[in-house]
Amino acid sequence: xATPSERPLSPDPLRWxxxxxxxxxxxMVVLDASIVNVALPSxxxxxxxxxxxxxxxxxxxxxxxxxxxxxxxxxxxxxGRRRVFVTGLALFSVASLVGGLAPTAGWLIAxxxxxxxxxxxxxxxxxxxxxxxxxxxAERNKALGIWGALAGAGGAxxxxxxxxxxxxxxxxxxxxxxVPIGVAAAFLAPKFVRESRAHExxxxxxxxxxxxTVGLSVLVYALVDAEQAGWGSTRTIGMLVLSAxxxxxxxxxxxxxxxxxxxxxxxxxxxxVSSANGVSLLVGAALLSMFFFISLYLQVVLGFSALEAGLxxxxxxxxxxxxxxxxxxxxxxxxxxxxxLGGLALTTVGLLLFTRITPDGTFVGDVLLPSVxxxxxxxxxxxxxxxxxxxxVTPQESGLASGLINTTQQIGxxxxxxxxxxxxxxxxSELMAGRRPDEAxxxxxxxxxxxxxxxxxxxxxLLGLLITLLAVPGSDRSASDDVPAPAVM
Numbered sequence: 001x002a003t004p005s006e007r008p009l010s011p012d013p014l015r016w017x018x019x020x021x022x023x024x025x026x027x028m029v030v031l032d033a034s035i036v037n038v039a040l041p042s043x044x045x046x047x048x049x050x051x052x053x054x055x056x057x058x059x060x061x062x063x064x065x066x067x068x069x070x071x072x073x074x075x076x077x078x079x080g081r082r083r084v085f086v087t088g089l090a091l092f093s094v095a096s097l098v099g100g101l102a103p104t105a106g107w108l109i110a111x112x113x114x115x116x117x118x119x120x121x122x123x124x125x126x127x128x129x130x131x132x133x134x135x136x137x138a139e140r141n142k143a144l145g146i147w148g149a150l151a152g153a154g155g156a157x158x159x160x161x162x163x164x165x166x167x168x169x170x171x172x173x174x175x176x177x178x179v180p181i182g183v184a185a186a187f188l189a190p191k192f193v194r195e196s197r198a199h200e201x202x203x204x205x206x207x208x209x210x211x212x213t214v215g216l217s218v219l220v221y222a223l224v225d226a227e228q229a230g231w232g233s234t235r236t237i238g239m240l241v242l243s244a245x246x247x248x249x250x251x252x253x254x255x256x257x258x259x260x261x262x263x264x265x266x267x268x269x270x271x272x273v274s275s276a277n278g279v280s281l282l283v284g285a286a287l288l289s290m291f292f293f294i295s296l297y298l299q300v301v302l303g304f305s306a307l308e309a310g311l312x313x314x315x316x317x318x319x320x321x322x323x324x325x326x327x328x329x330x331x332x333x334x335x336x337x338x339x340x341l342g343g344l345a346l347t348t349v350g351l352l353l354f355t356r357i358t359p360d361g362t363f364v365g366d367v368l369l370p371s372v373x374x375x376x377x378x379x380x381x382x383x384x385x386x387x388x389x390x391x392x393v394t395p396q397e398s399g400l401a402s403g404l405i406n407t408t409q410q411i412g413x414x415x416x417x418x419x420x421x422x423x424x425x426x427x428x429s430e431l432m433a434g435r436r437p438d439e440a441x442x443x444x445x446x447x448x449x450x451x452x453x454x455x456x457x458x459x460x461x462l463l464g465l466l467i468t469l470l471a472v473p474g475s476d477r478s479a480s481d482d483v484p485a486p487a488v489m
Contacts, residue, residue: 015133018193019143022126025089025185026147028178029119030154031161033061033288033413036112037295038162038309039171046171047105055421058292059220059414060109064116065123066410067213070262073124073400074204081125081132082195086186088121093182100175111175127402131390132196138332144387145328157317159291163310205262208253212263215246216411223418227425264400267393273401275471276389277408279340282464283381284409285416286351286457290374292417293424293450294354294367301359301443301450312363316375323379336384337472343380344465350374351458355451359443377461388472416460423456424449 036043036057044054076084095114102108130147134140165173222239229235254261268274298309323343330339350373357366389405428449435441 014192014194018133019130019146021185021188021192022085022129023146024181025085025122026126027154027157028092028181028185029065029123031158032115032119032178033058033065033410034154034158034291035162035165035174035177036061036171037291038159038299038306039166039174040295041299042166042171042306043108047102047108049105051425053105055224055292055417056109057112058288059224059417060112061116061119062288062410062414062417063213063217063220064113065119066116066407066414067216068117068120068209069124069407069410070212070400070404071204071206071209072120072122073128073402073404074260074262075121076125076128077197077400078204080195080197081129082189082193084121085125085129085193086189088118088125089182089186089189090118092118092122093179093186094118096175096178096182100172102172102175115178123406124402127386127390127406129193129196131402133194141328141332141387144390145324145331145383147383147386157313159295159313160310160317163306163308163313167305167307167310205253205258205260208250208258208262211246211250211253215243215250216414218246219243220414220418223415223422227422227429263404267397267400267404270392271471271473272388272391273393273404275467275473276385277404278467278471279344279381279464280385280389280405281408281412281415282460282467283344283347283378283385284412285419286347286460286464287374287378288413289416289420289453289457290351290354293420293453294371297357297447297450298363298367301357301447302361302363304363312367313371315368316371319372319375320379323376324383325379327380327383331384331387335474336388337468337474339380340384340388340468340472341465343377343382343384344461344468345377346373347377347381348458348461348465350377351454351461354454355458357447357451357454359440359447361447416457420453420456424453427452 040054040057043049043057044051049057072084072088092115095111095118098114099108099111102111127147130143131140134143161177162174165171165177218239222236222243225239226233226236251265254263254265295309298304298312299306304312327339327343350370353370353373354367356370361367386405390401393401426449428445431445431448432441435445
């Protein structure tokens with residue numbers, strides 16, 4: 001049963017101002033998964049990353065973010081969601097400053113891990129505050145519609161902002177830009193965000209969080225390294241076995257050896273939670289990779305500047321924000337499942353359209369239509385999947401549910417990028433074997449590799465659609481009132 005600190009007896013009069021602060025922090029967290037994508041060629045050149053290692057600039061953030069989200073959600077529930085939210089903002093801001101000052105590849109990757117840890121603290125605390133501040137129904141759907149709009153548009157906004165900053169100020173500013181946002185949000189939070197926590201006091205499952213993070217990191221590294229080491233090599237098989245052992249140990253620890261696990265497996269008995277997180281994993285796998293490959297296609301193959309590549313995401317940003325606003329209205333009228341099905345169908349079609357890119361293509365002919373279709377799918381997917389994932393959980397588990405949906409999205413992104421990068425690089429290597437590495441041959445092979453990656457990504461989205469069709473409950477409308485388009489009030 002909710003305690004007064006978890007569910008106010010009357011609506012918080014500052015709740016919409018609080019949402020503005022929480023949403024700004026969430027936007028910072030989401031866009032930082034993609035803001036570096038346009039800057040990758042510049043960072044690779046300045047800090048001497050190899051072609052196979054450059055993806056770690058993205059994956060270091062996603063893995064630390066996803067691996068510690070559950071622990072972050074638990075800490076927020078126990079020690080105060082606002083207090084933990086402010087602490088995460090401080091860590092994120094410091095790590096961003098360090099990243100902008102990075103003189104070496106290793107330094108930058110370490111800073112990205114620090115950003116990921118800060119994000120793992122911020123995101124579940126913020127979403128948990130939203131779900132405990134707004135009552136379930138039309139008002140919460142409106143708040144989550146804003147949340148979904150940011151989740152859907154944040155990736156595209158990150159690429160756009162990354163292009164502008166890289167072109168006009170240098171890639172370091174894709175790190176520095178977070179500092180004033182984080183500091184401002186940390187300063188304003190105590191004024192407008194009400195403190196809340198779960199009523200019970202329990203221990204933290206550090207061992208569980210460490211096992212799942214290290215296990216997933218080893219798995220991603222094995223997938224990334226397999227292209228060079230060989231899929232049947234002793235090194236690849238050994239790392240895959242080690243990953244399986246670590247993840248198996250994580251499950252065992254959660255079931256047997258801790259009284260208060262970081263991921264109580266009983267929560268997967270909630271069909272909403274289990275199905276929504278399965279879909280979120282696959283959506284993350286498909287879409288984080290899309291930003292990575294399209295950013296490289298525009299710059300490496302089509303020769304766009306960082307600014308031109310960033311501006312190319314304007315239609316994507318606009319379409320995803322509009323779709324999220326429409327989705328928040330439709331969810332209240334029809335329930336989340338039909339909206340999610342439509343979103344995943346559009347995402348699948350958009351990624352399949354990306355398989356038609358050509359080495360001598362154009363933005364209008366090869367990128368614009370797939371971008372808009374995929375953006376519509378993204379907007380229609382994130383709002384309902386978030387609503388499903390936090391529906392029907394107790395207030396005491398809101399931090400866990402919030403952390404879990406963010407976790408599966410980030411882990412899905414890291415695993416998807418590792419798999420699709422390996423697929424693309426293997427195809428490129430196969431096509432370039434024995435060929436003269438002139439500009440035309442490289443562009444042709446690179447495009448073919450990216451096309452194959454997009455086809456596999458479309459398969460991920462299609463699998464998410466099938467899971468939604470078969471496993472996501474067909475729920476009643478959560479409220480009869482219309483939900484206005486997302487707007488911070």
